[in-house]
Amino acid sequence: MSCENVRRWLEFDDADETDALRVGEHLERCVDCQAFAAMSDPATSLPATSLPDDISPPADLWPQIEAKIQAERVVGPTFDASKHPGRDWQQAASILTAVAAIIFLAVVIRSTVAPVATESMARFDEPNVESELAAAIEQECRGVMRELSLAPGLGVVDPRTVALEAEAREVELAIADTRLAIERDGEEPKMMASLARLCRVRLRLTEHAQELARS
Amino acid sequence: MKLIRILSCLALIAAVAVQAEKDVNERVSAPRDGEVEIENIVGSIRVEGWSENAVEVKGTIGENLELRLENDGRRTIVLVKYPERRDTRHQHADIVVRLPVASEVRIETVSADIEASSISGPVQVESVSGGVELDIQSKDVDVESISGDIELRATKAQIQAEAVSGDVEIHVQEGNIDVETVSGDIAVVSGKLTGGDAQSVSGDLDFDVTLAKGCRLDIESHSGDVDLTLPPETSAEIDLEAYSGSMRNRVGALQTGGDGRRELDLIMGSGDSRVEITTFSGDIELRAK
Amino acid sequence: MDELIEKARHGDEVAFRSVYEQTSGRVYALCIRMMKDETRAVEMMQDTFVRVWQNLETYRGESAFTTWLHTIAINACLVALRTQRRRREDGMENEELEAMTVPNSTDPVDRIALERAIAALPDGARTVLLLHDIHGYRIDEIAEMTSTRPGTSKAHLHRARKLLREALSR
Numbered sequence: 001m002s003c004e005n006v007r008r009w010l011e012f013d014d015a016d017e018t019d020a021l022r023v024g025e026h027l028e029r030c031v032d033c034q035a036f037a038a039m040s041d042p043a044t045s046l047p048a049t050s051l052p053d054d055i056s057p058p059a060d061l062w063p064q065i066e067a068k069i070q071a072e073r074v075v076g077p078t079f080d081a082s083k084h085p086g087r088d089w090q091q092a093a094s095i096l097t098a099v100a101a102i103i104f105l106a107v108v109i110r111s112t113v114a115p116v117a118t119e120s121m122a123r124f125d126e127p128n129v130e131s132e133l134a135a136a137i138e139q140e141c142r143g144v145m146r147e148l149s150l151a152p153g154l155g156v157v158d159p160r161t162v163a164l165e166a167e168a169r170e171v172e173l174a175i176a177d178t179r180l181a182i183e184r185d186g187e188e189p190k191m192m193a194s195l196a197r198l199c200r201v202r203l204r205l206t207e208h209a210q211e212l213a214r215s
Numbered sequence: 216m217k218l219i220r221i222l223s224c225l226a227l228i229a230a231v232a233v234q235a236e237k238d239v240n241e242r243v244s245a246p247r248d249g250e251v252e253i254e255n256i257v258g259s260i261r262v263e264g265w266s267e268n269a270v271e272v273k274g275t276i277g278e279n280l281e282l283r284l285e286n287d288g289r290r291t292i293v294l295v296k297y298p299e300r301r302d303t304r305h306q307h308a309d310i311v312v313r314l315p316v317a318s319e320v321r322i323e324t325v326s327a328d329i330e331a332s333s334i335s336g337p338v339q340v341e342s343v344s345g346g347v348e349l350d351i352q353s354k355d356v357d358v359e360s361i362s363g364d365i366e367l368r369a370t371k372a373q374i375q376a377e378a379v380s381g382d383v384e385i386h387v388q389e390g391n392i393d394v395e396t397v398s399g400d401i402a403v404v405s406g407k408l409t410g411g412d413a414q415s416v417s418g419d420l421d422f423d424v425t426l427a428k429g430c431r432l433d434i435e436s437h438s439g440d441v442d443l444t445l446p447p448e449t450s451a452e453i454d455l456e457a458y459s460g461s462m463r464n465r466v467g468a469l470q471t472g473g474d475g476r477r478e479l480d481l482i483m484g485s486g487d488s489r490v491e492i493t494t495f496s497g498d499i500e501l502r503a504k
Numbered sequence: 505m506d507e508l509i510e511k512a513r514h515g516d517e518v519a520f521r522s523v524y525e526q527t528s529g530r531v532y533a534l535c536i537r538m539m540k541d542e543t544r545a546v547e548m549m550q551d552t553f554v555r556v557w558q559n560l561e562t563y564r565g566e567s568a569f570t571t572w573l574h575t576i577a578i579n580a581c582l583v584a585l586r587t588q589r590r591r592r593e594d595g596m597e598n599e600e601l602e603a604m605t606v607p608n609s610t611d612p613v614d615r616i617a618l619e620r621a622i623a624a625l626p627d628g629a630r631t632v633l634l635l636h637d638i639h640g641y642r643i644d645e646i647a648e649m650t651s652t653r654p655g656t657s658k659a660h661l662h663r664a665r666k667l668l669r670e671a672l673s674r
Contacts, residue, residue, distance in 0.1 A: 011666070048618070054529035056532070057528050058542075064546075068550060164361070164379065170397065174417070
């Protein structure tokens with residue numbers, strides 16, 4: 001990006017916010033534009049600093065959070081970094097991928113032989129093996145992603161894997177929605193296939209994070 | 216005294232020049248339909264096909280960077296070497312690569328923006344956050360990105376595109392597409408779609424296409440909305456399924472089944488093609504061109 | 505607080521509630537200004553604290569707990585804003601703005617004008633302004649929290665302040 005375009009971006013209302021990354025990269029290496037930005041941004045009179053950084057949330061928020069925590073069904077082992085000596089993520093990833101492949105195959109095979117459920121088969125009391133395995137994978141992936149987002153040896157958060165973590169949380173929400181629907185309405189083949197797909201997407205995000213960490 | 220001042224000025228200029236960039240202009244012979252691999256971490260990469268049997272690289276690169284341009288017969292490598300891969304804050308390269316139009320091209324970057332045009336050989340691109348813009352005549356295109364947006368224009372191609380949060384926009388006159396995102400939006404415009412498989416988790420999917428006879432199009436999203444625009448003379452079976460999202464038929468298709476609440480089976484013409492659209496909470500809308 | 509966090513890591517919900525009570529005000533201030541809507545801010549709060557509870561065992565103390573907590577909140581808000589960007593309305597309706605809790609304002613009119621001006625900022629600019637000028641994070645910290653480069657955060661901050669000054673001078 002040229003200096004002229006960068007300065008225009010900094011000064012004009014109609015600038016495209018998606019250019020901020022390129023503007024930032026230019027600012028990091030252009031001393032002249034750094035000086036321009038400093039000159040036109042006086043440190044005095046920062047109105048936002050007068051605003052409170054603490055606003056009381058609604059009084060009934062904690063009970064809602066508490067209810068969600070208690071309703072959250074955590075299945076399978078949680079990830080414990082101390083139990084995983086060294087950073088053998090390739091092995092972890094290949095194990096997770098193999099487990100996901102087994103789930104996926106189980107779902108696909110089952111969906112080709114089982115008839116479509118026409119009535120509700122909600123089985124709240126019966127354990128759902130595929131769902132529990134999927135939940136176990138989610139827990140492992142979550143732990144791995146968090147480990148990877150901390151750059152080795154520095155305790156510094158890697159912004160690229162933090163971004164992937166945010167995407168992973170989005171996928172986890174989708175997985176939770178789908179599992180709830182399956183519990184409510186039964187293991188309809190398309191829904192099970194969607195669950196398997198979302199688990200594969202979730203795993204791929206972990207693999208992306210591992211590749212970034214290695215690069 | 217004056218000499219000392221002059222020497223001091225020269226030293227200052229030399230010191231400033233350390234931070235400067237340098238021009239590159241190199242060229243190497245390459246076969247008409249060989250492989251060309253291009254790698255640049257930061258900055259920009261512009262690729263243009265030309266009629267010469269050579270690969271030429273021009274542009275500017277950081278003072279501490281090195282351009283490696285080599286050919287070993289079939290394969291040509293264009294590599295911008297960085298001294299310490301992690302510290303690219305003050306280093307970047309903006310290069311223009313001209314290569315034989317029928318080359319098989321492979322481009323890899325982290326954050327460099329990529330543009331390619333006038334290429335007819337297969338193209339493969341891998342980016343992390345760099346944007347990708349292709350306007351090519353390749354028959355085989357494979358683009359992967361994490362957060363960089365992908366914009367692809369092709370004539371007749373088999374297209375594979377994958378992004379996590381980047382948006383994907385595909386314009387193809389005739390082709391088969393396989394596109395997947397997590398949260399990025401997907402937009403496809405095609406004059407003759409021979410097949411398609413599009414998936415997203417939370418991104419919206421917008422298809423404005425004409426289906427070739429026998430085309431099979433599968434679109435799936437979890438919470439993203441799906442809009443499919445078809446010509447009124449389309450001949451296709453269309454199955455819609457939305458767990459909690461809404462389904463709207465504005466294309467005048469006839470309902471042949473489904474309860475209309477979570478499932479809607481439709482037919483247009485004699486049902487020569489097949490479309491399946493599935494969402495969890497995303498809305499589905501069919502529109503006429 | 506460290507003791508409470510340690511207890512919460514071992515499943516002590518009472519300790520976690522205390523952590524919530526000590527930190528929720530600042531997180532809510534962030535969420536409500538990011539989402540510009542009380543209902544969605546409450547959703548983000550639920551999302552954030554549930555995820556904090558689920559991921560406590562992975563918090564290793566390299567960054568301050570509140571930084572980690574705010575990173576989760578900010579990313580939850582940014583993802584929600586991105587996935588709903590086609591459906592969200594720009595700016596805030598007056599009724600929504602007045603429904604926001606603005607405690608002990610000595611000059612309600614100015615403060616409302618300021619909150620309104622902040623709400624009207626583009627998402628990236630608003631995020632950096634909130635984290636820097638209101639919540640006191642450094643540019644390098646903000647860059648880590650929002651997965652960008654420091655230069656990008658600086659660019660956003662410069663623009664945010666400029667747009668804010670212009671809005672308030674009208």
